[in-house]
Amino acid sequence: MIRLLIADDHPVVRAGLRAVLECEPDFAIVAEAATAERAVELAAEPGVDVVLMDLQFGPGSAMNGAQATAAITARAGAPRVLVVTTYDTDADTLPALEAGATGYLLKDAPPEELAQAVRAAAAGRSALAPSVADRLLERMRAPAAALSARETEVLGLVADGLTNQQISQRLHLSQATVKSHLVHIYTKLAVDSRTAAVREARGRGLIR
Amino acid sequence: MIRLLIADDHPVVRAGLRAVLECEPDFAIVAEAATAERAVELAAEPGVDVVLMDLQFGPGSAMNGAQATAAITARAGAPRVLVVTTYDTDADTLPALEAGATGYLLKDAPPEELAQAVRAAAAGRSALAPSVADRLLERMRAPAAALSARETEVLGLVADGLTNQQISQRLHLSQATVKSHLVHIYTKLAVDSRTAAVREARGRGLIR
DNA sequence: AAACGCATCAATCAAAAGGTTGAACTCGGG
DNA sequence: CCCGAGTTCAACCTTTTGATTGATGCGTTT
Numbered sequence: 001m002i003r004l005l006i007a008d009d010h011p012v013v014r015a016g017l018r019a020v021l022e023c024e025p026d027f028a029i030v031a032e033a034a035t036a037e038r039a040v041e042l043a044a045e046p047g048v049d050v051v052l053m054d055l056q057f058g059p060g061s062a063m064n065g066a067q068a069t070a071a072i073t074a075r076a077g078a079p080r081v082l083v084v085t086t087y088d089t090d091a092d093t094l095p096a097l098e099a100g101a102t103g104y105l106l107k108d109a110p111p112e113e114l115a116q117a118v119r120a121a122a123a124g125r126s127a128l129a130p131s132v133a134d135r136l137l138e139r140m141r142a143p144a145a146a147l148s149a150r151e152t153e154v155l156g157l158v159a160d161g162l163t164n165q166q167i168s169q170r171l172h173l174s175q176a177t178v179k180s181h182l183v184h185i186y187t188k189l190a191v192d193s194r195t196a197a198v199r200e201a202r203g204r205g206l207i208r
Numbered sequence: 209m210i211r212l213l214i215a216d217d218h219p220v221v222r223a224g225l226r227a228v229l230e231c232e233p234d235f236a237i238v239a240e241a242a243t244a245e246r247a248v249e250l251a252a253e254p255g256v257d258v259v260l261m262d263l264q265f266g267p268g269s270a271m272n273g274a275q276a277t278a279a280i281t282a283r284a285g286a287p288r289v290l291v292v293t294t295y296d297t298d299a300d301t302l303p304a305l306e307a308g309a310t311g312y313l314l315k316d317a318p319p320e321e322l323a324q325a326v327r328a329a330a331a332g333r334s335a336l337a338p339s340v341a342d343r344l345l346e347r348m349r350a351p352a353a354a355l356s357a358r359e360t361e362v363l364g365l366v367a368d369g370l371t372n373q374q375i376s377q378r379l380h381l382s383q384a385t386v387k388s389h390l391v392h393i394y395t396k397l398a399v400d401s402r403t404a405a406v407r408e409a410r411g412r413g414l415i416r
Numbered sequence: 417a418a419a420c421g422c423a424t425c426a427a428t429c430a431a432a433a434g435g436t437t438g439a440a441c442t443c444g445g446g
Numbered sequence: 447c448c449c450g451a452g453t454t455c456a457a458c459c460t461t462t463t464g465a466t467t468g469a470t471g472c473g474t475t476t
Contacts, residue, residue: 009316010224010294010315010316011224011228011316011317011318011319012221012224012225012228012315012316012317012319012322013220013221013224013315014224015223015224015225015227015228015319016218016219016220016221016222016223016224016225016227017220017223017224018227019223019224019226019227020219020220020223058316084220086218086294107218107220107221108217108218108219108220108266109219109220110219111219111220111223114220148451148452148453149452150452150453151452161367161369161403161406161407162403163403163432163433163434164433164434165432165433166403173453173454173455174454174455174456175433175434175455176454176455176456176457177453177454177455179433179434179435179436180453180454180455181452181453181454182434182435183435183436183437184452184453186435192435193434193435194369194434195368195369195370198369356421356422356423358422358423359422359423371461371462371463372462372463373461373462381423381424381425382424382425382426383425383462384424384425384426384427385423385424385425387463387464387465388423388424388425389423389424390463390464391464391465391466392422394464400464401432401463401464402463402464
């Protein structure tokens with residue numbers, strides 16, 4: 001019997017996961033959490049094998065799903081965390097996997113795939129949505145053009161149309177630092193302006 | 209007895225809506241659609257009172273929820289359409305409401321609110337999520353602020369990160385004209401920078 | 417016809433942002 | 447232990463932007 005904790009801020013999604021999973025005879029939903037903090041609390045108690053974790057916990061929540069995942073997996077004997085989210089971007093998947101998630105599924109997955117992934121997670125095996133697996137492999141193959149984490153962060157804000165000043169405030173940096181990052185980004189991407197960098201990075205999938 | 213059609217591409221969400229709504233004694237889920245096209249087909253048949261419509265139907269779908277809503281409500285004797293979505297932006301809500309949706313709810317709504325909204329829709333009354341209602345009223349108070357075609361065109365290029373000079377070349381204008389348009393845009397949108405204008409216009413759905 | 421909004425352009429000026437160069441510090445690996 | 451990569455910053459110069467003022471022609475509306 002695999003004991004599940006469902007962590008999602010949407011009541012409808014919780015009900016949907018419960019409805020889909022509790023018809024599996026070997027599954028038992030033992031708890032639900034509507035906030036990331038509550039999920040961490042509940043996952044700390046014994047009697048949970050797999051946590052189904054959403055990444056987005058709506059505004060008014062200090063903690064996101066990736067942070068909660070990190071907090072849960074940090075403990076010894078922690079349950080496995082299976083991320084189940086709507087979003088499928090590098091910006092979301094990588095932090096979640098780095099935080100120790102055992103798997104990463106999309107909410108549009110068919111119920112059967114969900115159940116398989118839960119069983120895989122319970123057994124300690126990984127379960128990735130095909131699109132996620134694709135991008136991970138592609139990332140492995142493409143060794144080049146890697147922007148550093150900070151550079152990616154800066155470029156993301158550039159893509160959102162922020163000025164260097166706004167970026168510096170957002171990241172608690174000086175404008176000089178932001179500009180410096182941009183110079184490095186330009187050389188790495190072989191471009192010479194912010195808009196060209198954004199286009200290039202979008203094309204390569206470095207930023208959503 | 210209120211007969212419901214659930215249209216959503218996520219199996220989990222469909223299951224969740226069904227689980228939440230079918231425990232209401234006066235509701236009956238008579239059909240489900242995983243695509244917008246299928247939803248239009250099913251809504252055309254008699255025996256449906258309210259359609260719960262998602263807006264996003266995943267890539268690989270030609271029709272979105274707003275278009276499906278328009279197609280459904282265009283017919284005489286059509287069922288009411290209640291939009292239930294994750295997103296809460298002007299760019300999403302306005303087209304949906306213009307397409308004839310009777311209500312607009314967010315998926316994080318508590319089950320009770322959902323049920324109330326369905327009953328309201330079945331009775332022909334409107335049901336809007338509080339945040340949506342707020343923004344609609346605010347829009348009513350604010351006198352329109354529609355941009356001219358040319359202004360929208362310019363702002364679209366600004367949103368793409370082009371400089372005034374690049375825009376002037378693209379549109380065969382002088383930089384002076386571009387600046388002039390921008391000044392008008394700023395006053396109409398009550399902002400004072402290009403990035404703020406882009407944000408504002410995106411929020412209002414004036415540009416993609 | 418007059419008034420109005422729209423689109424077009426010119427010129428000027430201060431402020432902001434962008435881009436370049438150079439340099440310090442940290443940290444992990446050879 | 448030194449090297450390179452990453453992060454941080456300053457000073458400097460150029461480009462862009464935004465504000466302002468003003469002008470022309472062209473449709474619509476009044």
